Amino acid sequence: MYRNFLGLIFISIVCFSPLSIAAIESNDYSFSLLELKKTEAGINVNGQEYIDPSSPIANFSQYSDTGTITYLTPSPENGYDVKMVRPLSDKVPQRFGKIESVDGIWHFIGQDGKHYSGDAFQLVSRGLIMHRGRVFTYLSPDVSPTPHKLPDGFEFAPYQTGDLSFSRHFLLLSKIPPKKHFGFVTLTTISSDYEAAFIDIETGRISSKHVMRIRDKKDNEMEEHLSSIYHVYGAEDGALFVTLDNEYKQLNIRQFQTDKLVTAFERKMGLSFIKSYRKSNGKIYLKASVGFKDQEIDDLEAFVKSS
Numbered sequence: 548m549y550r551n552f553l554g555l556i557f558i559s560i561v562c563f564s565p566l567s568i569a570a571i572e573s574n575d576y577s578f579s580l581l582e583l584k585k586t587e588a589g590i591n592v593n594g595q596e597y598i599d600p601s602s603p604i605a606n607f608s609q610y611s612d613t614g615t616i617t618y619l620t621p622s623p624e625n626g627y628d629v630k631m632v633r634p635l636s637d638k639v640p641q642r643f644g645k646i647e648s649v650d651g652i653w654h655f656i657g658q659d660g661k662h663y664s665g666d667a668f669q670l671v672s673r674g675l676i677m678h679r680g681r682v683f684t685y686l687s688p689d690v691s692p693t694p695h696k697l698p699d700g701f702e703f704a705p706y707q708t709g710d711l712s713f714s715r716h717f718l719l720l721s722k723i724p725p726k727k728h729f730g731f732v733t734l735t736t737i738s739s740d741y742e743a744a745f746i747d748i749e750t751g752r753i754s755s756k757h758v759m760r761i762r763d764k765k766d767n768e769m770e771e772h773l774s775s776i777y778h779v780y781g782a783e784d785g786a787l788f789v790t791l792d793n794e795y796k797q798l799n800i801r802q803f804q805t806d807k808l809v810t811a812f813e814r815k816m817g818l819s820f821i822k823s824y825r826k827s828n829g830k831i832y833l834k835a836s837v838g839f840k841d842q843e844i845d846d847l848e849a850f851v852k853s854s
Contacts, residue, residue: 578713578783579614580829581634581672583607590616590634597634611672612713612781617643618670629655629675631688643674643688653677655686663692673712676748685748687712695751701744705770709779714786716745716754716803718777723758738762745788745803754803757792778823780831782848789823789833789847798835800851809854811844812837823847 584591589598590607598604602620605627616634619627626647632640644657646668654664655677663686665677674687681697689712697703697719704718711717723740743759746752762772776791785804792799795817800809812818812835819836826832831847844850 578612578781579635580781580825581611581614581616583609583611583616590618592616592634595635597632597638599630599640602628606670608670608672608710608712610708610710612710612786613672615672615712617672617674619646622647626654631673644686646675657686661692669711671712672710676711683717683748685711690749693749693751695746695748697746698744698753701742704743704773704777706773706777708774708777709786710781711748713781714779714788715748716786716788717748718773719744719746720759720761737764740794743790743792745801747803755801755808757790757799758794759790759792760794776821780825780847782831782851784848784852787831787847787851789821791818791821795819798833800847802851807851807854809851811835811847811850812842814838 582593585607586596589596589604597616599618599620605619605621607616607618614633614635615631617629617631619629622628622645626645629643629646630640631643632638642658644655646653646655648654652664652666653668654662655668655675656662663677663684665679667678669676673689674685677684677686682694684692684694686692700721701719702721704720707718720741720743723742738760741759741761742756744756745754747754759776761769761776763769778789780787780789782802785802788801788803790799790801791797796814797810798812798818798821800811801807811833814837816838822834824832830845833844833847834841
């Protein structure tokens with residue numbers, strides 16, 4: 548899970564070539580799921596322990612659908628070395644750059660010597676995302692680093708999940724003013740309507756817009772509620788975005804790489820709950836309460852392909 552970084556970043560970027568990094572070629576990966584857990588010595592990767600050969604691992608990308616991990620190790624000077632590795636294949640880490648904090652600002656210097664800075668950053672499987680205010684920049688060997696500004700009225704959702712290097716999309720939210728009836732504003736007790744949008748981290752384009760109803764009246768409630776109505780999964784044909792839309796009436800699956808939108812379940816009176824997770828065999832399970840009975844999809848990826 549990625550929390551919202553308000554007060555994000557960026558420095559001067561024009562249009563550079565993809566950041567160079569030896570032995571990790573641009574766009575040389577396909578879907579490869581890694582389950583990651585921190586260990587005392589390193590990272591447990593699909594049941595095997597990966598240990599950096601030179602330094603302890605301070606932090607790492609929490610999700611990987613690319614077979615690659617980006618992680619930090621303390622630098623011999625100041626700050627941290629940023630490294631990338633395919634832990635199940637070559638196991639040889641490559642230095643991607645260095646990052647350090649100076650007077651509350653994070654500074655990243657790539658292997659090519661180019662410099663980027665911001666108020667916050669987050670690690671993803673194939674690089675990192677720098678933030679400054681309403682601007683973000685994806686730094687990766689796969690793309691030319693270009694700053695992108697959020698559309699007016701939108702903010703980063705406080706809950707982001709999945710591997711952004713693979714899904715390539717942030718979830719954005721813009722609160723919709725309450726409706727007026729006979730000149731009066733009708734206030735709901737627990738929820739608000741939001742226009743939800745997905746922004747491509749490589750191009751800055753908006754891929755989809757729809758309405759989500761989200762509980763937001765208590766501290767941290769929005770984050771908790773989003774985690775139950777919004778899921779992202781890596782899949783062979785591209786990331787799958789599962790969202791409960793249209794005032795809880797539709798459960799939709801989006802796959803932006805193929806421009807596909809599939810409605811899994813729908814009910815005019817609303818769906819009372821959904822449950823979704825990836826099973827040990829790799830298949831994505833989805834269940835929803837539709838009226839007085841539960842309906843299930845045992846293999847969401849196959850369901851989307853056949854729809």
